[in-house]
Amino acid sequence: MCSKDVSAVASPIEIVETTVNTAQSLYTGVSLRLADIGYLLKQIAEISKHPPFDCTFSDMYPIHEYKMGLKTKISFVCKMCNIERTIHLIEETDGEMDINSVLALATVSTGSGYSTINEMLSVLNVPFMSNSTYQQHHENVADIIEETAWKVVEEAGQEEARIAQELGEVDESGIPMITVVADGVWSKRSYFVNYNASSGIVGLYNWC
Template sequence: MCNEKFHVENDPPGEQLTVNHCAVAGTIATGNGHSQLQEFSASLNLPIMTTKTYKACHVKLQMHWEKVSVESMNQAAAKERELALSENRVDKNGIPIIDVVVDGCWSKRTYKKNYSALSGAAAIIGRKTGEVLFLGVKNKYCAICAQAENRKQEPKTHECYKNYSGPSTAMDQKFSSKVLGVPLTCIT
């Protein structure tokens, strides 16, 4: 109507995210996956993203989010360290003492019975800043490994996320003691 022509580029140069990456990020943020993105694209009469493209975008986003998360956690830890030093809260070796809040959770949890979650998560938050110092996930299950085991075969080469064995109820303790590497003093 305005007789103007606009050029829209869906793959800009540099580190910017493409339209495909943004679509995958939005899909993940809403708790959906590739099949839901396909349905949504079809309803808008947009070309449907292939599984291969979706996975490639997902991997790139995962690496980017992990990098940003680590940078953010390192900055938060530096703030907590500086606050402890400014208050002269150090041990006999000059190591800053910081207060943290640690909590963990696991899925498929019921009360008084059936603590059989296959994965759990934990976070360590600096008490002074309220910022995340550590975030971790423990998994007792890998679909690729389980399928190979059922077929009595060696699993194909894959990125295995199984990093925990033991009772689900111990996931909290494993995070706090193993990750920090120091004994925690709990105040209740």
């Protein structure tokens, strides 16, 4: 069995390929994989009873595994007709975040980091992505979070403006007047000397 990291060739995303000799089974010493069981069974059903000899999936054996983070696809070859087919463990859909980006989002949402998730998956014996691959997905997720946050803020502002107009709370120019409460904080520490952070946070809340 041989593994190849081609991350330095294409992009920071790590791609690991594993090729199996005919006399060596991919099932030997294999770790766990993340899979969509419904999608996996659907693909197995599609390649069963394949022409020209109506061979079944039981006549096929794995010859190649391709991993990119938590995404995995496995190539099978039929020992009867020599036909080769590839099965994806998780369906890839256009316009949606893949499983790697979803995990990066979950990591950010729970206040964790790469080391925590990597250790957890290692205990579960699930291969994880490299740190460089994770950081790329993390950056993509950060952009999505920012875009979503601005969209929510804009929608909330439009709704508040509509309510203000309905209540007649507008100025002479007809601009909606929305009452808000503001507050701000910044960190202060004292380790025998005073320390004030140069940054802080401000919150604006609608006053209903």
